[in-house]
Amino acid sequence: xxxxxxxxxxxxxxxxxxxxxxxxxxxxxxxxxxxxxxxxxxxxxxxxxxxxxxxxxxxxxxxxxxxxxxxxxxxxxxxxxxxxxxxxxxxxxxxxxxxxxxxxxxxxxxxxxxxxxxxxxxxxxxxxxxxxxxxxxxxxxxxxxxxxxxxxxxxxxxxxxxxxxxxxxxxxxxxxxxxxxxxxxxxxxxxxxxxxxxxxxxxxxxxxxxxxxxxxxxxxxxxxxxxxxxxxxxxxxxxxxxxxxxxxxxxxxxxxxxxxxxxxxxxxxxxxxxxxxxxxxxxxxxxxxxxxxxxxxxxxxxxxxxxxxxxxx
Amino acid sequence: xxxxxxxxxxxxxxxxxxxxxxxxxxxxxxxxxxxxxxxxxxxxxxxxxxxxxxxxxxxxxxxxxxxxxxxxxxxxxxxxxxxxxxxxxxxxxxxxxxxxxxxxxxxxxxxxxxxxxxxxxxxxxxxxxxxxxxxxxxxxxxxxxxxxxxxxxxxxxxxxxxxxxxxxxxxxxxxxxxxxxxxxxxxxxxxxxxxxxxxxxxxxxxxxxxxxxxxxxxxxxxxxxxxxxxxxxxxxxxxxxxxxxxxxxxxxxxxxxxxxxxxxxxxxxxxxxxxxxxxxxxxxxxxxxxxxxxxxxxxxxxxxxxxxxxxxxxxxxxxx
Numbered sequence: 001x002x003x004x005x006x007x008x009x010x011x012x013x014x015x016x017x018x019x020x021x022x023x024x025x026x027x028x029x030x031x032x033x034x035x036x037x038x039x040x041x042x043x044x045x046x047x048x049x050x051x052x053x054x055x056x057x058x059x060x061x062x063x064x065x066x067x068x069x070x071x072x073x074x075x076x077x078x079x080x081x082x083x084x085x086x087x088x089x090x091x092x093x094x095x096x097x098x099x100x101x102x103x104x105x106x107x108x109x110x111x112x113x114x115x116x117x118x119x120x121x122x123x124x125x126x127x128x129x130x131x132x133x134x135x136x137x138x139x140x141x142x143x144x145x146x147x148x149x150x151x152x153x154x155x156x157x158x159x160x161x162x163x164x165x166x167x168x169x170x171x172x173x174x175x176x177x178x179x180x181x182x183x184x185x186x187x188x189x190x191x192x193x194x195x196x197x198x199x200x201x202x203x204x205x206x207x208x209x210x211x212x213x214x215x216x217x218x219x220x221x222x223x224x225x226x227x228x229x230x231x232x233x234x235x236x237x238x239x240x241x242x243x244x245x246x247x248x249x250x251x252x253x254x255x256x257x258x259x260x261x262x263x264x265x266x267x268x269x270x271x272x273x274x275x276x277x278x279x280x281x282x283x284x285x286x287x288x289x290x291x292x293x294x295x296x297x298x299x300x301x302x303x304x305x306x307x308x309x310x311x312x313x
Numbered sequence: 314x315x316x317x318x319x320x321x322x323x324x325x326x327x328x329x330x331x332x333x334x335x336x337x338x339x340x341x342x343x344x345x346x347x348x349x350x351x352x353x354x355x356x357x358x359x360x361x362x363x364x365x366x367x368x369x370x371x372x373x374x375x376x377x378x379x380x381x382x383x384x385x386x387x388x389x390x391x392x393x394x395x396x397x398x399x400x401x402x403x404x405x406x407x408x409x410x411x412x413x414x415x416x417x418x419x420x421x422x423x424x425x426x427x428x429x430x431x432x433x434x435x436x437x438x439x440x441x442x443x444x445x446x447x448x449x450x451x452x453x454x455x456x457x458x459x460x461x462x463x464x465x466x467x468x469x470x471x472x473x474x475x476x477x478x479x480x481x482x483x484x485x486x487x488x489x490x491x492x493x494x495x496x497x498x499x500x501x502x503x504x505x506x507x508x509x510x511x512x513x514x515x516x517x518x519x520x521x522x523x524x525x526x527x528x529x530x531x532x533x534x535x536x537x538x539x540x541x542x543x544x545x546x547x548x549x550x551x552x553x554x555x556x557x558x559x560x561x562x563x564x565x566x567x568x569x570x571x572x573x574x575x576x577x578x579x580x581x582x583x584x585x586x587x588x589x590x591x592x593x594x595x596x597x598x599x600x601x602x603x604x605x606x607x608x609x610x611x612x613x614x615x616x617x618x619x620x621x622x623x624x625x626x627x628x629x630x631x632x633x
Contacts, residue, residue, distance in 0.1 A: 016517060023519045024427055030419035031428075031437050034493065037486050038440050041451065044458035105351025113345050125356045131540075131613065132362070133547025135587045136606050142591060143599060144365050174355055204344035225446075232448025234550035235584075239591050261550070264450055268457075268553040284554075288454045292447060299446035 045292055048285030055279045072258050073246035074267060074280035083249045084287065087162060087257040091237060092230040094166025094253060095173060099226055102170075103177030104219065110178070111185040112207040130175035138239030141168030146240065150254070160242025160256035168236040177226040184218020184309065185211055217312075221305040228298035231260070232291060238265035260287050366610070370603035381604050386561040386581070390597035393561070395605050398586040399612075401477065401557070402546055404575060405582055408481025409488060409545050414538055416485075417492025424493070425500040426522055444490035453554030456483030461556055475556025477580040483555040484545045491544070495537030499530040532627040539620040543613050549584035557585045583609050 057063050060077045069078040106126065110119055141164040150157040150164055157163070188211050196206040212219070242256020250257040258266070267284045373381050384394025420441075428434040460482045465474030503526050511521040527534075549557075558579045569578070587609065590602040 020517050020519055024423075027419045027423035027427060030416050031423040033416060034420060034437065034441050034444060034489065037455075037489065038444060040459050041447065041455045044455055045451070048458065102351045102354050105348045106355060109345075109348035109352045113348060122352055122356070125352075125359060129355055129359050131543060131547075131617065132359075133549070133584055133609065133613075135547070135549050135584045135591070136362070136366070136610070139587065139591045139602055139606060140362050140365065143369065143602075144361070171358055178355075202338070202341050204341050208344070228446060232450065234448070234450045235588060238550075238553075239588060261448070261450055264454075265550065265553055268453065269559055285454055285458070288451050292451050295446055295448055296443060299443060303442060 041292070045285055045289040048282050049289040052279060052282035052286040055282060059279065071246060071248035072263060074263070074283050075246070077279060078246070079279075079283055079286075080249070081290075083247065084258055084260045084263050085290075086249060087241070087247075087259040088231055088261070090162050090253055090257075091166045091169060091241065091259055092227055094163060095170035095230040095233075096223065096227060098167055098170025099173045099177045099230075100223060103174045103222070103226070104181055106174070106178040107182040107185060107219075107222075108207055108212070111182045112203070112211060126175045126178055129171070130179075132172075134172055134233060134235040135239070137168045137172050138236040140171075141165060141236055141240040154254055157254045158242065158256050160240055162241055162250065162253040162255070162257050162259075165237045165241040165259075166253065168240060169230050169233045172233060172236065173226040173229050176229060177222050180222035180225055181215070181219040184215040184222065184306075187218065187309070188214045215309075217305045217309040221302040221309070224298050224302040224305070228295045228302070231298070232295050234261040234265055237262040260291050263287055264291075363610075366603045366606050368603075369600055370607045371600075373600045373604040381601065382608060385563075386586070388561050390593075390595055390601060393601065395583060395586050395608060397562075398581050398583040398605070399608070401480075401580045401582040402584070404477050404580075405481045405484055405552075406542055406546050408478065408575075409485045409542060412482070412485040413489045413492050417489050417538075418496050418534065420489075421493045421496035421500060422522060425497050426518065426526065441490045441493050445494060448550075449487055449548055450550040450554065452483055452487040453551035455486060456480070456551055456555035471577070473556070473579075475558075475579065476577060477575045480552050480555045480557055480580060480582070481575075483551045484548060487548065487551055488541050488545045491541045492538060495541060496530075496534050499533035499537055500526065502533060503529045532624045535627065536620055536624045539616065543616055546616075547584055547609065547613065549582065549588055552582055552585055553588075557581050559585065559589045583612075 053064070056066050056077070056079065060066050062069065066077055066079050067081050069080045071078055072080050072083040110123060114122065142160070145167050146157060146159065146161065146164040150161070192210055192214055193206055196210040201210070237259050238261070241259055241262045246263075247256065247258040264284055264287050267280065381394050382399070383396050384392060386395075386397055387393040420437075424434065424437060424441075428437070456479060460479040461474035465471045465476065465479055507525050507529060508521055511525045516524070553559075558581045562579045562581075574580075583605065587602055587605045590598045590605060
């Protein structure tokens, strides 16, 4: 007779099972590590940001009024948030004005018009542009866009200015806007295009009135993602937006001004030498927290739109 | 009422017009042209940028030759060079490879091959997406407060935590999420049938991954990782915070062990040198910065081209 209780043990070699479990745990802990990174980011930002608010409330005469003083001069205890937020918005708006037409135009062309051969030649151009480091764009904005383009149009342009920074950042985000919105248009089902052609619509009519609206939420998501990248972009702004120490609120984009990321970069490079107040150093983290929250909201919004778009098709 | 009569030349003319459209078809090619122009604008920007940088760097190559690459940093523009930055960037990249590649690939394998659709999995996925969208300078703050201050100066007890290892750790955290996402995409592209065949002959999950999934996915994982590393190589904002040195500094004496260079000495990186030189007011630095940019772009170009060749070789080997 067979000993059934023994022969039915199909659970396998215990050594093999143990190894499987260990490997799985190893991979799981690597994945969980990414959550620790997020926690570390949030904790380090929030801790110092709260310390910043406490120390300006305690040590500066105006108290929290320093957050809406005249201009952003951290070494002189003036932390006007309106100044740096407005300058960041100005740079981002200019960047979107550059990247939206060029990025979307490129996306529509690549998705709807380009033949396979043309696509194979032109698509890598955007990929190469995406691989250019942002310091390089900063130099280009400072040494080419400002003197050779902007000065020829408006001769009052300052050496460092928000306009050149905006154009430089815009060039940086063209590939992002274009590739995300091209993906959105590619995801529009062929049936819609064929129905449109079947009714006698021309190519441009089909692209603009059928494909573009159908892909709209994906395209908007691409633009939001681009805006989020523009707000967080640092090196172009640090090189060409100007005002290393601090700045007053500038309404004219042809003048230099301090942005959120620019303020962080200049605080960072001065943080070990210049004897500013403790608050100056801590303000770095406060601005960082603001930046983190702004980009987080934009990224989540963009993610939502993409998901809704995917569900529809 | 002649038009109603079938077959008259007038009717034929009307039908022809109705089918072809009355106007000359000008909008269609015009729109196509406009769209093509917006794509060619990117090409034009790229060409102008490269041409401008190369042209501005020419005087430096002619006067200085290779010494602008091989010299240490110096306060005098006529003698300065970028070798310290190149060394720093290469070492940073090595640290990033060692840390973020295994972590990123392991996390991606968990998410693609093991994870079921649980609340934890959804949290992990959402978290990684958000990490990928965090601005790079915010990672610099993480590096400054956690790696420089808390770990190296606090726990290890170094006088200054602004060392290569701090910069490398910071960049590793920055690219980790991107590494996970590109690896996930590579794993997702492996056909399910390969896994099923392996399970069918009794292989365990790990054996399936090790012997069947990873070999098929490896060219894509490899390409994605190198592109991610190239991004880390050109990244500078987080290093400003994680303590890369902007000004000149003395090179460590000949024969200093490489571990000391990584753990204890000041460091800088090629993009940081570009940033610093581009801010200098003296005219000489315009050409010097352009030369450093050319060096950076050439390194990135060589790495990218090499990757594409290596990927093709890997794919050919897989097919055999």
